[in-house]
Amino acid sequence: MIFSYNKEAVGDVLIAIVDNSGTEEVSCERKGNVAKIATADKTVGYNFFDVSTYIDDLEGNGQVFLTDDQVAKLNEQLMTNGFEGSLVADNTPKFVVGYVKECVPHEDSDHLSVTQIEVDNGEELQIVCGAPNIEQGQKVVVAKPGAMMPNGLIIWPGNLRGVDSFGMVCSAKELNLPDAPQVKGILVLPEESIVGSAFKG
Structure with missing residues (x-):
């Protein structure tokens, strides 16, 4: 699990990378402030938009390491917006x-x-x-x-x-x-x- 945040370059978006898509074609499904990126058979990542509205202590410019509490807030967003599955921090x-x-x-x-x-x-x-x-x-x-x-x-x-x-x-x-x-x-x-x-x- 890789998290990346660069507010200056891409806005208030936290990118969560779950897996490598390789050369496979990916699709994007957005619900509320979460977008799921997936291939035909697996989820490869999520984009969390306006992330500072629910994680107010997020800082970084590139790869960031989240606390268990911050990851729990992301999982709340997944559930609230109707996405199955959950994220687990790997620090x-x-x-x-x-x-x-x-x-x-x-x-x-x-x-x-x-x-x-x-x-x-x-x-x-x-x-x-x-x-x-x-x-x-x-x-x-x-x-x-x-x-x-x-x-x-x-x-x-x-x-x-x-x-x-x-x-x-x-x-x-x-x-x-x-x-x-x-x-x-x-x-x-x-x-x-x-x-x-x-x-x-």
Whole structure:
């Protein structure tokens, strides 16, 4: 579940992204101040219009993290306007320190690597990475599925040249860090960085 709010750019609208529509055609159904966006078989998101009239402490410019009380108010709007289902907040960190346990060349590419990266409590993610400086043994910043990058890109599970990929290894530039180098390559973290901890930048 991803929430995005940018009053200056799109008005007083909270965008709730539930799932990835991929290349499927989507439809929009509006009831009152809520619009549901869906494909033929699943809901992919909702737009909540005039959201500050029922969530008066909403702030942000891009991805926002809502409290359980704020999500409950959104669910009230869904029910009031006749939509089934409910939203559940997911405030687990989406940008975390990862440890590259394995890094091998992609069999169908001369520049991609297939990595196995530990992200928390033994959980591993397979991530296809195109950075020239990725190596086994590094600690890196991982954008997990459900992360929204500073430029608005949302990270979903994907497939690159036949290999499944569940996240992205980030560069300083992609993270919009100050004084980020312009040379292509992922951000390598200090050895003392704690695997699974949230990356704050």
